[in-house]
Amino acid sequence: MTAVAAQALNKPPRDRWSAQEVATLASMRLKEAGPRPADPSNAYEQRTDAAALGRALFDDTRLSRNGQVACASCHSADRQFQDGKPFGQGMGTGKRRTMPVMGAAHSPFLFWDGRKDSLWSQALGPLEDPAEHGGNRVRFVKLVQGHYKDRYEAVFGPMPSLGKLPDDASPAGTDAERAAWAAMPESSRHAVNRVFANMGKAIAAFERNISYGESRFDRYAQATVAGDGRGQEVLSQQEVRGLRLFLTKGQCGTCHNGPLLTDQAFHNTGVPPIDRNQPDRGRADGLKKLLRDEFNCLGRYSDARPEQCGELQFLATDDPGQLAAFRTPSLRNVAERAPYMHAGQFTTLDQVLQHYASAPKPVLGHSELAQPGEQHADRQAIRLSPADIQDLAAFLGTLTGPVVQPE
Ligand code: HEC
């Protein structure tokens, strides 16, 4: 095709980007996320019968102390699989903001502090959290036995023989529940743990089918890669200015990169804690919890071989950067799910951006955001004018796409 003919088909690019910037934009397209990485610790995650069972469990309010809380209470399909509140509200009020489920299957570590290393072991946490479902594993396992036995056995094989169990018992529960757990024979504790772990594996099989769909930003990046000027019109000039700021002086892409706009790592960015006297220690505590979690990749309920748990075996626990560090969240659909940060500290995107521009001194640990005038090895102070903030907020709105979920 002649150059003239090509021009007749494609208007020349409206917005000019360097070759390196085009490569960066290409790397941010949703399609680059590829298929969800397989989780070797969950042998059932691909099974549709496991996913169907997981969906039923996800919606079942009987899996709670008061019979009113399900996963879906906080992770609602019509609210971006979160709740739009600063703190999760279940049996009580939690200390952190509910995270969306989309994209979670791509994260090597779950929760704001990364205290879980798989989607299935993550699911076991809220079930026994006193502020969330507030239940205990023996009660849950009896419920599965009573209401889901056939569906459970079709996926996981025969229920182990559970013997006579107390009504309520768990190593993570109240004093009475812990005592009841300690009094159970080791074989019953193991059998209960096995069924409990399998509940998580079914829930994970359901959750991994919930994902982000393409946004206007993806169409823009695709058009830019293809040199298609007409396609670039999908973003306004202001949104493109915001995108440029994101990649250049905003330095946002140093942490929010790749197709999900997250490096999946943990950073202290000086976000003010809710309680200054008891600041959240974030990753520093999350890592310790992960390493002693009986449901981690190396534990006996994992289906992985030890060499498949690479991340877990080589984690440094003495990195001072872990103190008050939180996981970089995906920015996909971010405009649809205020409030922001690990405890909903900010109610608008403007406030989030204002935070980056002011880079407050952290209450705990060391912020990775350079203060004005300060020189960090890998980042300068983020200087944003009021107009920059508006442009950046406009750009963040282009990252909204549909939530893709099973019929
Ligand atoms: C009371 C509200 C509430 C309930 C009920 C609840 N969650 Fe959550 N969920 C949260 C909060 C809050 C967080 C973040 C907590 C943290 O980081 O400490 C979270 C985090 C998550 C994450 C992590 C996402 C990521 O990217 O790391 C997943 C997945 C998830 N929940 C799934 C579930 C499942 C499955 C259930 C049911 C078994 C459930 N949740 C029940 C509030 C809730």
Ligand code: HEC
């Ligand atoms: C040093 C790494 C880093 C840099 C640089 C960075 N972020 Fe973040 N971002 C994070 C982390 C970590 C969080 C979560 C912090 C928390 O909750 O304490 C976050 C949270 C956010 C949130 C809230 C999302 C949510 O779900 O709560 C938005 C929006 C955001 N960043 C946008 C930006 C923009 C725009 C820039 C550039 C101006 C930027 N970030 C620069 C790491 C970074």
